[in-house]
């Protein structure tokens with residue numbers, strides 16, 4: 001019995017590989033068509049991560065160092081679900097971001113903005129039974145980049161998620177609704193539909209806000225789901 | 238939510254975005270120059286007791302200008318030496334060593350552009366329809382600045398000539414020339430086995446990437 005395959009990409013939902021407005025894609029996008037791969041065990045299996053491998057501080061980016069980092073403390077939480085709206089439990093969620101001044105703790109970010117020795121900007125956690133995750137961090141700052149004159153990235157947090165198989169692997173970015181930089185950002189604008197771009201926006205959430213501590217933002221992530229019906233013609237219907 | 242041809246509804250997958258140039262902070266912190274997590278996920282995954290032939294995979298990822306990239310995330314997923322994946326969907330009989338997760342993560346080096354993975358050679362994995370075995374292979378997934386959606390490919394082993402010739406996935410690729418982009422040559426030195434797997438994002442030697 002073949003494994004039930006994962007649903008193919010819904011046309012018009014994912015950014016194209018070549019998006020010249022984002023200049024780095026010009027030399028890094030494959031030009032030959034991708035070859036459709038029927039799903040075998042190699043595709044429907046993937047790495048499993050246990051809670052034992054993580055530490056509590058891994059999900060709290062404000063307590064990984066001696067002192068508290070500078071910036072607006074906030075809670076980022078949400079659910080990882082699949083396209084069939086089922087929770088994705090026990091999956092690894094990893095994030096990375098700039099500090100509140102828009103500077104990355106990275107040897108290749110040499111921009112003239114302060115580093116914060118109390119903030120390295122990486123975190124990770126495992127979703128619970130309902131697919132929920134929760135991070136504590138500070139709001140990332142804007143930063144300029146060399147893509148075009150006067151280019152600034154909107155405030156964002158990078159997300160990496162695994163899901164149940166190697167084909168559900170996803171890297172995306174979380175943005176904040178009402179950020180004025182969004183419409184000028186070729187990375188955000190590479191997503192072809194309004195609905196898709198909206199999926200990348202975190203929403204302020206009063207329920208997640210912790211009194212006297214920090215504002216809460218909700219960001220849900222949808223990973224590929226299984227096909228409802230095996231698509232192969234040789235399965236009887 | 239969209240409606241499906243079979244009725245019912247679904248929410249489409251969240252759009253992918255580039256991993257950007259600072260992916261190391263979150264995923265390969267040692268390469269970013271700090272070490273805050275107790276457990277780091279790395280590129281050396283063959284523990285001392287894992288059965289199988291020890292191999293090193295080395296390679297570079299070239300862009301369309303022919304330059305070796307120095308900021309690409311490389312992840313691999315593979316079966317164990319008996320051809321079993323450490324995952325519940327793999328219901329094959331046979332030895333499963335839970336200590337071998339089968340997943341590795343590394344990056345192309347800031348200075349040399351070379352990525353390195355130390356693992357074991359996987360066995361042949363049962364294919365679709367439960368009949369033909371797929372030739373031993375390692376699944377690759379790469380992401381970086383300039384890559385809007387992570388790219389999936391497979392590495393096959395040059396010393397598995399007969400199995401490769403019969404492999405159902407290699408044979409999906411129409412032009413035999415392009416199949417060669419997935420086959421890594423083997424070299425041996427002082428008893429150490431290395432496979433070289435270079436990935437070409439564009440150009441005449443563009444690697445076959447899959448819509449997986």
Ligand SMILES: [Fe+2]
Pocket residue numbers: 098153156158257259
């Ligand atoms: Fe960024």
